[in-house]
Amino acid sequence: MTNKVALIGAGAMGGAIGERLLATGNRLAVFDLDKVKVQALVARGATPMASAAEAAGASDYVILSLNSAAIVRRAVFGDGGVATGAKPGTLIIDMSSIEPDATRQLAADACEKGFRWVDSPLSGGAPKALTGELTLMAGGEEDDVEDAHNVLRDVAANYTHMGPAGAGQTTKLINQVLCALNFMAVAEATRLALDAGVDVLKIPQALRGGRADSAILQEYLPRFATRDYRRTGRIDNMVKDLNAAQDLARQTHTAMPLTAVCAEVHRLLTAAGLGGEDQAALMEFFQRKDEDGK
Numbered sequence: 001m002t003n004k005v006a007l008i009g010a011g012a013m014g015g016a017i018g019e020r021l022l023a024t025g026n027r028l029a030v031f032d033l034d035k036v037k038v039q040a041l042v043a044r045g046a047t048p049m050a051s052a053a054e055a056a057g058a059s060d061y062v063i064l065s066l067n068s069a070a071i072v073r074r075a076v077f078g079d080g081g082v083a084t085g086a087k088p089g090t091l092i093i094d095m096s097s098i099e100p101d102a103t104r105q106l107a108a109d110a111c112e113k114g115f116r117w118v119d120s121p122l123s124g125g126a127p128k129a130l131t132g133e134l135t136l137m138a139g140g141e142e143d144d145v146e147d148a149h150n151v152l153r154d155v156a157a158n159y160t161h162m163g164p165a166g167a168g169q170t171t172k173l174i175n176q177v178l179c180a181l182n183f184m185a186v187a188e189a190t191r192l193a194l195d196a197g198v199d200v201l202k203i204p205q206a207l208r209g210g211r212a213d214s215a216i217l218q219e220y221l222p223r224f225a226t227r228d229y230r231r232t233g234r235i236d237n238m239v240k241d242l243n244a245a246q247d248l249a250r251q252t253h254t255a256m257p258l259t260a261v262c263a264e265v266h267r268l269l270t271a272a273g274l275g276g277e278d279q280a281a282l283m284e285f286f287q288r289k290d291e292d293g294k
Contacts, residue, residue, distance in 0.1 A: 002027055003151050006059035008052045008075050008082065009096070010037040012231070014065030016126035017095065017155055019044060024132070024154040029055040052076075053085025061151050062086060064094045068240070069102035077109065088114040093148050095136075097121045097237070099244050100166035100173070107140065107165035116141070118148045119165060121172035122156075123179070125232045133157040137175070139168035173248055176241040180262045182216045183279050190224040191286035200225040223280040235282070236275030239266045 003026045007018045010032040018041045022028050028046040031054070032038050038048050049055035052075050056062050062082050066072050072094060076082045082092060092115055094103065107117035118140035128134045135158040138145045145161045152159055162171045193200045204218045222228070242263040249256045265285055274281050 003061060004059045005029070005151055006031070006049070006052075006055035006062045006082075007041075007046075007065065008032070008055060008062065009065035010034070010041055011065065011067075012126050012233075013095075013122075013129065014063075015040060016129035017063065017065060018046060020129050020132055020155045021151070022046060026151070026154065027059075029058045031055040051080035051085070052082045053080050055085075056082040056090060057085035057087065060087075060090065061148070062090060062092045063151070064092065064096055066096045067237070068096075069098040069106070072096055072098060072102075072106060076106065083110070083113050083115065086115060089116065091116045091118065091144060091147055093151065094119050095122055097172050097176070097241055098169060100169040100248065103139065103169045104166040116144045116147075117165060118144050119168040120148060120152060120159075121168055123172070123175050127232060128157075129155050135175075136160070137162050137168045137171035139163055139165050139170075170248070173241060173245040176238065177245050177256070177259050179216065180238055180242055180266070181258055182214055183220065183282055184262050184265065186214075186217050186220050187224050187282045187286055190221055190283065194225065195288075220280060224283045227280075227283060229278050229280045231276075231278040233279055234275065235266055235277055235279060236270050238279065239263065239270055239275070242266060 005021055005026050005028050007014060007028055007030045010018055010030055015037055018028055018030060022045050029049050030038055030041050030046045031049045031052050042048050064072055064075060066075060092110055103119045110117040118138055120136050120138045123135040124133060132155055134156040136152055136156045138161050149159055162168055193203060201222055204221055207213050245259060246263060269285060274284060
């Protein structure tokens with residue numbers, strides 16, 4: 001069956017999700033304030049819409065891929081937002097990474113207006129979206145989470161219902177803590193390998209299958225070593241997520257000393273003007289002056 005899907009937000013992540021949905025036979029109505037991003041999907045078969053309301057009205061499912069809870073709220077409940085055009089009972093699937101508390105309030109407000117809400121943040125980035133191999137962690141009512149899977153199975157290889165509204169976002173914060181610490185560990189280990197004179201590019205093969213192995217080690221150690229900063233994510237987005245994780249830790253009285261150090265390094269890089277760069281640019285924190293001429 002062909003799903004009619006509205007995509008609100010066609011940035012790097014939303015664009016990849018949209019491209020995959022089109023490739024798997026879904027009908028896609030797309031809205032983004034950036035018309036260039038919209039046109040990239042239109043070229044692949046999407047229908048451009050003048051507003052989020054218009055996109056939602058033409059669809060049975062609405063996927064949000066946006067940068068903050070405030071933007072999500074405007075896109076759904078603001079002028080020309082999803083809520084002003086969607087049919088009663090429309091399922092809103094928020095694939096943004098935002099705070100659990102904000103998600104619970106958004107879900108409650110959507111329910112009050114007759115809509116359904118699933119928070120389904122992701123792990124894997126744009127490359128995994130394009131191949132349908134994302135990892136998704138979902139929060140919401142069981143029936144709604146199951147219904148959302150009718151669309152999300154086209155972009156995800158791993159889809160887990162974590163609990164009620166906000167549970168998906170909480171799981172995403174845990175994911176981000178683990179990823180951020182792993183990025184830092186791999187960057188630091190890369191620096192040691194470079195300074196010690198070992199053949200750095202052999203390390204992923206040498207450690208494959210051992211306890212130190214990880215997807216981040218396999219993908220990013222060569223990128224750290226060669227300063228390959230092609231963007232698949234952004235350091236400032238990780239700062240946002242680590243801030244949210246630290247806020248949650250304060251609420252739950254959870255000690256997270258390693259996360260605190262990692263967050264500060266990310267903030268230092270953002271302050272140095274690297275916030276828009278990929279996580280690979282963490283290597284700048286460990287860079288030697290004799291390598292870059294500074």
